[in-house]
Amino acid sequence: MDDTAQRLKTLRQTIDGIDDQILSLLNQRAQAAGQIGHLKTGVLYRPEREAQILHRLKEANSGPLPGASVVFLFREIMSACLAYERPVSVACLGPQGSFSEAAVVRHFGHAAQRRHCDSLGDIFRIVEANETDFAVVPVENSTEGAVGIILDQMVDTPLQACGEVMLPIHHQLLVRDASLPLSEITQVYSHSQSLGQCHHWLDAHLPQARRIPVTSNSEAARLVGNSSEAWAAIAGDLAAEPYGLYAVARHIEDQVDNTTRFLVFGHLVAQPSGKDKTSLVVGVENRPGAIHALLTPLAEEGVSMSRLESRPARTHLWSYVFYIDLEGHQSEERVARVLQEIKKNSIFVKVLGSYPVTVSI
């Protein structure tokens, strides 16, 4: 045996020894998780505890494995340890392979059982009826054309927001005939969100093409697939095959870190993890200074806002509806004081929930 072969053999023996130790520790971990299960009733998953574990290990990691790998592997280890007692079940929008399913797996790991829902109305109802433990719904920057309805349903549901998921999304330019020069494309179809997100690329590469917003990226792909015109669609990879389209340009979004944000809803109230957000919906009167009055307490208490978005109200009870994300947990004193003040200055407040900030991978 030459020197290299001998060293290879030694290294492989080292790895086998490490694997034996990891295997033993994984089973010890599952056992301890099982004992915790016997202390509790109902859902064993604790969002704040998972977030704390992942933050701590990412921080403690000295490499050479990158932090993203550490977070990914421990998410899956926790998912497997939880599942052997009783897997978490999660409702999500759309079929196997949808972005929403990817968000479920990113948050709960592969051992989570997925329930695929055909309609947005089903998702909340299924969790409300305890058919699944949680629901994962897109709330921001979604190209599925559905965010408005979700926001309305969030106001109506008795469920609590108890987690957030950030999913990177990429856009492709899809055409029927891959040999068509870009300069001959006359129209580009997509959801308005996607057209906006690919603005610079379209200016540079398809200045001549008319941009036509449609209800969803899937709908754009369908239109282009069914037409013999020199049209293109902007959509994700998922939309290409079913409509016989080819991706002739990939990752054409202007921002490389383009993400869709999802919220996790369930019956449980997430306890503070040390790094949390609170989401709320607020209705205010349409009078001068109303928004300013609403936001003053945040500045006074030094509470940051990570999102403020207005939406037309569905009813005439109030005039504007705002969706607000605050930094901090509602059980923190300054956040509680801010919520108290916001209540005074609004017609209606619904706190959707406080939950750990997502652990990035």
Place this chain on the structure above:
Amino acid sequence: MDDTAQRLKTLRQTIDGIDDQILSLLNQRAQAAGQIGHLKTGVLYRPEREAQILHRLKEANSGPLPGASVVFLFREIMSACLAYERPVSVACLGPQGSFSEAAVVRHFGHAAQRRHCDSLGDIFRIVEANETDFAVVPVENSTEGAVGIILDQMVDTPLQACGEVMLPIHHQLLVRDASLPLSEITQVYSHSQSLGQCHHWLDAHLPQARRIPVTSNSEAARLVGNSSEAWAAIAGDLAAEPYGLYAVARHIEDQVDNTTRFLVFGHLVAQPSGKDKTSLVVGVENRPGAIHALLTPLAEEGVSMSRLESRPARTHLWSYVFYIDLEGHQSEERVARVLQEIKKNSIFVKVLGSYPVTVSI
């Protein structure tokens, strides 16, 4: 603090201690894998070594984690350890979310880089040109209507088969109008494979409906989605959303363990793992006794055959083409003797490769 809270705290501290040890071991493992990387050139992935590690750990596992979780977690640990030096790149058919991509992830773990190909011709060419390390292609029981072409391409490519993947596949009954009673459905469209696989369910629930085979399950969904007739399609979840269809019955396949089989192709020759298969393509003359003569050596040497399938030959050089999977590695003496005998009794033999039997999860 009451007794339960105290016990919970102690168990959580135990888990934190275990996690610290796992984290340290994961990094030690990545370091050792990196040192192996410096001993070698080219692709670091060794199919036989991975299979041996997974078999060994599944065997050694004493629980409570199930074997499937152990295999899943170690597949991902190996994937992450390999990726931090240089990720494996793999070409697969279809868009993000396709069954082929799921097969790549199941075999190479999440850290594998995926290259999505629009056509079957591209897949082999990309690996032949060293643009990716491997290709994963469906070879059996695929509902993508493409197996025939793949089989022909396997004969032409200089690449070696170096792994297999088994992916569970589920079928759904998809319709446009979810309120349509099953008894009113007049026609069911699907790939003939899928119609066959749902035979019993169709007999019991849709006896009146005509079964119409089409080129792929996606095509079936497209036809049903574009028609206002009382038609249904059988397809996977992926096909529902793009065509505006609803799954009104799920997992309607007769066999619960319905799987699609994929082969992994690359430049490397997999060494024996101790539990291997060998795939070959054989051309024989169309004369009485030809097939019997071909198979006699297998019986004599006690080599099992896990698959035998005939296909019409593309040319007139020979009359029948058989695809055969043998148990064992071509470097084993009795397998080598069988291959020698088969060569004598055929016009043409191509050994696609020997590779480890998939480690089931």
